[in-house]
Amino acid sequence: MNILVTGGSGFIGRWVVKRLLEDDNRVWVLDDMSNGHLENLDDLRANPNLNVTIGDIKDTALLSKLFSNNFDICIHLAASIIVQDSIDYPRKTFENDVVGTFNVLEEAKKTNTKFVFMSTCMVYDTASVGSAISELHPTKAASPYAGAKLAGENMVQSYYYAYGLPTVIVRPFNTYGPYQKSTGEGGVVSIFIQKDLNGDVLNIYGNGTQTRDLMYVEDCAEFVVQAAYSDAGNGNILNAGLGEDITINDLAALVCKDAGRIKHVKHIHPQSEIPKLVCDYSKAKRVLGWEPKTSLKEGIEVFRQWMKDTTNQ
Known part of the structure; x- marks a missing residue:
């Protein structure tokens, strides 16, 4: 398949791209390098199926040109992701995470490209002691980052219902592993x-x-890719985490x-x-057959x- 990964040189994006290439897909990466690094893709660059564009999801002309490649799937990971920065600079987070998402959705709609939206566990309200968080748990925009992600989710769902665009919203819990930055609050x-x-x-x-419910990055990438491949997930919101x-x-x-x-x-x-x-990932297990394989200690x-x-x- 032809697959676009926005934010593909970032921490999770790099592993998603690797996993897609292993299945012989043709993968396009779009990244403005604000969070990602080209070096993250160094060991993948020899693959002729990988195409990398340095650019911004707010650049609608660039997006239009990219989508002429007739993508089967768009995995939208590009975002401003640091909660503290979103509190200090809310406009930047809104423009990247809400306006940017809208721009990519508009292009996906034109070509009926399946849209995978990377949301976050940070959209949830706090859980009571002893209870895991399912997709039915109340949400709470405790930061502009969470607010922007919820706005993005609502736009994605509206395109599923209004236009029949195949979409899936994924809410991974805290993810860690190789290529993660050791600065900032996310890691x-x-x-x-x-x-x-x-x-x-x-x-x-x-x-x-x-x-925190901490999931190893290769388990997260497998979850994202399975959500992308599976028609059973269309129209759904899906959690992923370790479950502990x-x-x-x-x-x-x-x-x-x-x-x-x-x-x-x-x-x-x-x-x-x-x-x-703490994540309840039973829906992802039921819909996709996904579950984590890596313990926290390992x-x-x-x-x-x-x-x-x-x-x-």
Whole structure:
């Protein structure tokens, strides 16, 4: 198939592109490199089925030209993704995540290209203790990032119902693994491992009792690709995660064995914090046959080794 991946040189995008190429698809990547890096695709560039365009989803002329390639699927990952930045600079997040999504949707509509929208678990309201979050759980726009993603979801659903465009909305929970940045708030596992390897202090925002459901990136990429391939997912919202949560305190202790290098610091934007995140992925298992394969302990060890190897290159 001909498949467009926006944001394809980013952390998750790079793994999605790799997985698509393994199935002999022809893959086009569109990325403005604000979050991604061309080097993330270095070990894939020799594949003749990969085409990379550096450009912006707000450039409608460029999108129109790209969509002349008659894409079967568009996997839309491109977005401003940092919650704290969205609070500080909401216009940028709105223009990239809402207007940009609309632009890509409009092109997909013209060619009836299946549209896979990357949303986020950050759209959910907090869960009560002991309960996992299903797709029916209430949403809450606690940050402009979450608000923009919910707006994007609503636009995607409207194109499914109004125009019959095949769409699927995916809400992966926190994802970690090789090629993730070790800066910014999105990569708590990456940041902690990098700090530990450097012998630095691991800073925890707030009291550290907030929990996260952490999914290994190759499991996430497999989920996204299966959602793209499957007609059964069309019109649906689908969660993916490990199905288990861990407190940030316990995560730090798992990564760093020296308790003296673990500190608590004041939260920068406590109003956007979600106290508990744990995924109910039973719908994705039922609809797609997907489930995660990598335990947190196993994933952290693989990721730590990758970070060691890349640091020593």
